[in-house]
Amino acid sequence: MSQAFTSVKEQEEHLLCRSYSRYPLAVARGKGARLQDVDGKEYVDLLAGIAVAALGHCHGELCEAVSAASRELWHVSNLFYQQPQLDLARLLLSTTHHGKAFFCNSGAEANEACIKLARRYMRKVKQRDACEIISLSGCFHGRTLAALAVTKRESLSDGFGPLPEGFKQAAAGDLRALREAVTPATAAVLIEVVQGEGGIVPLEADYLRGVEALCREKDILFMCDEVQCGMCRTGKFWAFQNFGLKPDVISVAKALANGLPMGAMLATDEAAKGFVAGSHATTFGGGALTSAVAAKTVEIMLRDHLDDRAAALGGRLKRQLEDLQRRLPGKIREVRGLGLMIGIELVEDGQKIWQDMLREGYICNLCQGTTLRLLPPLIIDQTDLDGFVRTLEKLLR
């Protein structure tokens, strides 16, 4: 451990709440898909701030957008009309069938907005006393109390109870279990098309279509959490678009402003009737500065066809990894994913490989103990992905 790293680590121990277990790496700066630590060592970033820096670090046009917006207007609150929020909404809604946006600050908040909208829509618009939200096993929807309640993972909610009521879970992939879970008290089903924190688990196309059809049959809302899998990552602008789905409501965050905190809920015009003035609010949501940066992010994603790029690079990477799995079946159990959202499930505990990859200069994430999770910037070079595969093979052998 270098002196520079030790100094950062020691300061943190005095200053911050113990709520994170950090990687042994103190990052000083970033450019594109590369990060540099406090000792000047360079890394290929295959995590992008957990699917946030989709355009890479310190993207030139975004730096200019921040700078220009910072001289116009930062924040006035949602008491006022302001154009940057509308410009962002127009651009974002142009990518989807949804008609209305609500802006907030994070993925958990976007899911809170979805949950509140679903409940209020059922009660006030449909005149049904339906408040239950059904999620799927293996999901992750955030760390606020309602997001924990919908996520239903003991290890995350330990010590935090009581959690809000009205949340149920069905086994992912099992349509019959979902059908049995739906009752007259159900307001909505909330799913991730590709489960991210659960270890990159794409749900089957037939199952996804079955979930949507069940929601239509039961006249309940179909909601997709696109916080991690949205915004070009899976090869379409939105992950649900890979399967021709039309969710009533989606939650968005992470890549939306490429690193500035910003979340959103997008709803169809019909579902959006669940909110009226005063129903829901947040001080910072859709602030002028973050909106300007998010609008530029979306503009670049559309202009540079980053959905197609994610599909092409991710498809090639997945084939390379599947090939590696065929050659090393005793080391790799499964390669899963869509676009540039890929999980490599190892046969044995992944801690050592993950650490060795970091030492070799490749940053990825280990989830569920055995899965290496790759969420690289969508602008990453082919050569960096090839280097990752070569290094992984070397270490596995």
Ligand SMILES: Cc1ncc(COP(=O)(O)O)c(C=O)c1O
């Ligand atoms: C699918 C999904 N939903 C929600 C969240 C929570 O987002 P945030 O950490 O911005 O609250 C995450 C975070 O990892 C996520 O992956």
